[in-house]
Amino acid sequence: MFKKTSTAAAVAAATSLLLITGGCSATNAGKTEAAKPAPAAAAPAAAAAAPKAKSVDYTAMSPKALAEYLIFESGSYELDQPTQEGTTGRARLTQDEIQKACSLMKGEEVSDKAREKVMALAAASIKYPEGGIKLGDWKKGRELAWSGFGYRTAHNPDDHSSREAGGNCYNCHQLATDRTGGDIGPSLTGYGKNRGSSPDMLKYTYEVIYNPHVYFACTNMPRMGATGVLNQQQIADIMAYLFDPASPVNK
Amino acid sequence: MFKKALRALPIALAVAATAGPSMAEAPEDVLDALIKKTNNSPYLTQSPQNIMMMPDNPAWLVAEAGEILFKTPRGPKNASLEKCDFGKGPGVLEGAHAELPRYFADTGKVMDLDTRLVHCMKTLQGFTNDDPAIKKKHGSDSDIMKLQTYIGSKSSGVPWNPPMNHPLEKAMRDAGEVMFYRRSGTMDFSCATCHTQDGKRIRASVLPNVYVPEEWTKAISWPAHRTSHEHVRSSQHRVLECLWQMRYPNIKNGSDASIALISFWTDAARGQPAVVPDLKR
Numbered sequence: 001m002f003k004k005t006s007t008a009a010a011v012a013a014a015t016s017l018l019l020i021t022g023g024c025s026a027t028n029a030g031k032t033e034a035a036k037p038a039p040a041a042a043a044p045a046a047a048a049a050a051p052k053a054k055s056v057d058y059t060a061m062s063p064k065a066l067a068e069y070l071i072f073e074s075g076s077y078e079l080d081q082p083t084q085e086g087t088t089g090r091a092r093l094t095q096d097e098i099q100k101a102c103s104l105m106k107g108e109e110v111s112d113k114a115r116e117k118v119m120a121l122a123a124a125s126i127k128y129p130e131g132g133i134k135l136g137d138w139k140k141g142r143e144l145a146w147s148g149f150g151y152r153t154a155h156n157p158d159d160h161s162s163r164e165a166g167g168n169c170y171n172c173h174q175l176a177t178d179r180t181g182g183d184i185g186p187s188l189t190g191y192g193k194n195r196g197s198s199p200d201m202l203k204y205t206y207e208v209i210y211n212p213h214v215y216f217a218c219t220n221m222p223r224m225g226a227t228g229v230l231n232q233q234q235i236a237d238i239m240a241y242l243f244d245p246a247s248p249v250n251k
Numbered sequence: 252m253f254k255k256a257l258r259a260l261p262i263a264l265a266v267a268a269t270a271g272p273s274m275a276e277a278p279e280d281v282l283d284a285l286i287k288k289t290n291n292s293p294y295l296t297q298s299p300q301n302i303m304m305m306p307d308n309p310a311w312l313v314a315e316a317g318e319i320l321f322k323t324p325r326g327p328k329n330a331s332l333e334k335c336d337f338g339k340g341p342g343v344l345e346g347a348h349a350e351l352p353r354y355f356a357d358t359g360k361v362m363d364l365d366t367r368l369v370h371c372m373k374t375l376q377g378f379t380n381d382d383p384a385i386k387k388k389h390g391s392d393s394d395i396m397k398l399q400t401y402i403g404s405k406s407s408g409v410p411w412n413p414p415m416n417h418p419l420e421k422a423m424r425d426a427g428e429v430m431f432y433r434r435s436g437t438m439d440f441s442c443a444t445c446h447t448q449d450g451k452r453i454r455a456s457v458l459p460n461v462y463v464p465e466e467w468t469k470a471i472s473w474p475a476h477r478t479s480h481e482h483v484r485s486s487q488h489r490v491l492e493c494l495w496q497m498r499y500p501n502i503k504n505g506s507d508a509s510i511a512l513i514s515f516w517t518d519a520a521r522g523q524p525a526v527v528p529d530l531k532r
Contacts, residue, residue: 059418063425067433067511070426076508081500089500092436099434103441106432106462151437154495154502168438171453182452184445222438229437 084151084160085228092153097121102218115217122213125226133202134236141241142248144234145169146179151229167209167230167238172221175241176248184220192243193250205242209235275345276408278526279305282469285523289465293450297457301478301530310400310476310528313391313483317401320394326376326384335371337364337402338414348406349525352514354417361423363513364399365487366505388504391476391483400474400483403527411468411520420514423507427515430508431461437498442512445493446470456532461519468523471516475529483528486513 058066070076071093081089095103098121101114110118147166152158158165173188174181181187195201207214210225224230230238241247282305286295296302321332337347338355352363358370369385372378378385387393415421434441445453446461459470473486490509494502502509 058422058426061422061426063422063429066422066426067429070508070511071430074507076503076506077499078501078503083500092498092500095433095435099439102439103433104443105428106447151498152495153498153500155491156495180455182454182456184448184451184453220444222440227437 110218118217122211129232135240136236138240138244138247141237197243281408294457294459314400317397326378328377344405346409348403349409406525407527408524413517423511424514427511440497464523468520472526472529475531
């Protein structure tokens with residue numbers, strides 16, 4: 001029902017969810033900030049039918065519809081907050097196809113059909129370096145793998161002009177043992193030493209970093225290449241950190 | 252031993268007009284029982300230092316300041332907050348925080364501790380959004396945090412029991428659940444990415460699991476003094492911090508989306524005792 005944009009949510013809200021409740025106290029939550037009509041969203045008819053006294057009945061919405069309403073229409077988020085990539089908070093909150101397919105509730109599993117779709121979308125997203133996959137500078141890769149800086153906004157936006165965004169790898173992985181990593185993902189200690197650095201292995205690793213859904217549909221690992229957080233040089237540096245025999249990961 | 256001082260205070264002031272005998276249990280005792288019950292959950296036991304410091308939690312000083320603020324006539328209307336209804340009747344604080352968020356007929360909204368407190372400061376005391384008393388939402392030196400810490404401490408040891416009788420309470424909780432599992436942002440994170448497995452870590456921080464209520468109760472036990480911030484923090488502040496890590500935009504304090512998330516997370520700890528004020532990393 002809710003497609004790409006919040007506009008769709010707004011239309012849905014404006015057409016089917018706005019009720020005139022006549023001041024019934026049980027259903028007037030959100031009355032003050034209700035349906036600031038986004039220009040594109042407010043169909044003239046709906047606007048005319050529900051002028052001042054309109055009020056949104058949260059209890060008449062499905063949990064999913066209400067969640068979308070709260071995110072995009074209730075004035076809860078700073079949707080116009082600028083992002084480092086030049087978009088706004090609204091874009092950050094808007095789901096793409098993979099995010100939608102992978103928002104699984106408790107006990108829910110990704111269907112075979114959805115899995116195939118996610119994997120195909122992931123495969124289509126991957127761009128390879130022109131001269132083939134190469135390893136960069138492991139020392140730079142070490143810092144990139146460690147850094148969790150970048151793209152944070154909310155109350156304390158990261159200033160990318162002061163520092164480049166990092167890869168966050170240590171948030172979820174143990175890599176070299178001289179620093180403490182998390183364990184949302186598997187340990188990558190000894191990665192190159194254990195797996196070798198065949199072209200297939202390099203390609204696999206590049207693809208996992210670029211868009212891990214190509215192998216692990218609906219994984220918790222972010223799509224560092226596909227989202228543009230890491231460029232190809234940075235991926236090459238991080239891969240050197242994983243594969244270079246001189247890297248602490250392989251000591 | 253600020254805690255002892257705090258407990259002596261009501262007697263000293265002789266103002267126990269509305270509150271009955273305190274049913275609040277010392278947070279360190281509540282935590283101790285949870286640790287035993289979970290067989291030493293790695294999340295609950297991750298900081299032995301914090302556990303040791305609990306009886307001398309700096310938050311008690313903040314609560315003490317909050318009690319004085321609560322009982323002192325203030326604002327344009329020169330009224331105290333002693334008539335504020337946190338859901339269990341005017342002036343009843345014992346166990347009130349453990350039953351928030353809840354629906355309030357006088358506003359037609361589901362409100363959490365933060366928003367209800369602000370509501371009373373406006374209606375009873377006459378403060379406006381521009382008054383520093385209301386405007387400053389964060390930090391141990393803010394009125395809001397002093398008051399929340401005092402009020403919250405009256406629910407220590409009380410099982411979380413946010414009411415679900417009103418359809419709006421249920422609607423907000425259910426929407427909060429959807430939001431908890433909804434992925435978006437630069438890193439594709441949802442709350443579930445980090446909070447649905449046992450004993451997992453982000454770097455060195457052990458993550459609480461929403462499916463283990465005995466763990467989750469400590470996770471949602473705010474106000475808590477955060478040693479890394481040297482400030483007492485609120486539920487609203489924790490929402491903000493996780494959203495920041497998730498690369499989401501700013502969320503407004505007390506907004507409906509924040510309350511939906513808090514409604515869901517409180518429901519997930521239902522039946523387990525609150526640990527307030529807590530001490531966190």
